[in-house]
Amino acid sequence: MQISDMLLTNPKARPRTKIVPKGVVIHWTANERSGANAVANRNFFNNPTTEASAHYIVDDAQIIRCLPEDEMGYHVGAKAYKPMALAKLSSYPNNCTIGIEMCVNADGHFPVMYQRTVELTASILKKYGWGVEQLWRHYDITGKICPAFFVEDDYARKYTGSKATEAWEKFQQDVHRLLTAYPQKPQGDVDKCEVQIALATHGFVINGVSYVPVRAIAEAVGGVVGWEPETQTVTVNGKVIACTNEKGISYAATRELASLLGLGVEWDGQRKLVILRKE
Numbered sequence: 001m002q003i004s005d006m007l008l009t010n011p012k013a014r015p016r017t018k019i020v021p022k023g024v025v026i027h028w029t030a031n032e033r034s035g036a037n038a039v040a041n042r043n044f045f046n047n048p049t050t051e052a053s054a055h056y057i058v059d060d061a062q063i064i065r066c067l068p069e070d071e072m073g074y075h076v077g078a079k080a081y082k083p084m085a086l087a088k089l090s091s092y093p094n095n096c097t098i099g100i101e102m103c104v105n106a107d108g109h110f111p112v113m114y115q116r117t118v119e120l121t122a123s124i125l126k127k128y129g130w131g132v133e134q135l136w137r138h139y140d141i142t143g144k145i146c147p148a149f150f151v152e153d154d155y156a157r158k159y160t161g162s163k164a165t166e167a168w169e170k171f172q173q174d175v176h177r178l179l180t181a182y183p184q185k186p187q188g189d190v191d192k193c194e195v196q197i198a199l200a201t202h203g204f205v206i207n208g209v210s211y212v213p214v215r216a217i218a219e220a221v222g223g224v225v226g227w228e229p230e231t232q233t234v235t236v237n238g239k240v241i242a243c244t245n246e247k248g249i250s251y252a253a254t255r256e257l258a259s260l261l262g263l264g265v266e267w268d269g270q271r272k273l274v275i276l277r278k279e
């Protein structure tokens with residue numbers, strides 16, 4: 001992978017402030033005109049009146065480096081930032097991120113530019129020992145519609161043929177695949193996660209069926225446990241579940257409880273461990 005150095009000399013775009021990077025931010029140039037390629041965008045950044053920059057600009061012909069990775073650029077400045085960015089990056093994310101601009105010039109070839117960006121991104125993540133969790137869209141940090149083909153469905157369909165969320169997930173997977181050589185799907189932040197609960201009580205196994213404490217597990221994942229005195233039955237999310245009572249604690253078959261809670265069940269025989277996952 002060849003990178004051409006055309007470091008900026010415009011002090012308004014290159015303040016020469018040292019940074020310690022924590023992540024990579026993906027952008028698009030938002031310039032669909034013919035000729036708006038990497039060199040043209042680099043020269044725009046170097047225009048003495050421009051107060052914007054990024055570390056790399058990628059088109060279908062080359063990758064241009066505008067800033068060293070340990071210097072601050074101006075690519076994600078905003079009046080306000082999203083809570084996740086404030087929590088994981090800083091109160092001013094320009095001071096800890098590497099920006100990559102993807103060119104969408106009409107005379108360029110999007111798939112070639114895309115693949116080049118995947119390779120550049122994977123090489124940066126690899127260098128720092130990061131995974132795709134350290135990968136951000138500009139949108140994730142400030143809410144700006146950037147890169148539009150990973151944020152808005154109309155642009156996503158035009159450039160990638162998919163919906164925006166799928167296109168962004170695919171980009172992350174393409175990077176992940178290069179990074180690890182495994183076609184493993186990156187896990188989302190909240191919708192797919194392993195539920196790990198440290199329980200004060202243990203489950204047990206009878207005739208090959210595992211039983212786990214109902215209340216401890218249900219409440220840990222936001223389920224509602226009820227008791228119907230008339231029928232002397234336990235309910236989970238409003239549905240009756242067969243329970244056995246041991247020393248004042250209700251236990252239910254793991255699979256039955258998991259299905260009422262919308263969890264998947266796996267059995268790790270080696271560690272004698274029941275693993276519940278959000279589906």
Ligand SMILES: [Zn+2]
Pocket residue numbers: 026027028075138144146147
């Ligand atoms: Zn952007």
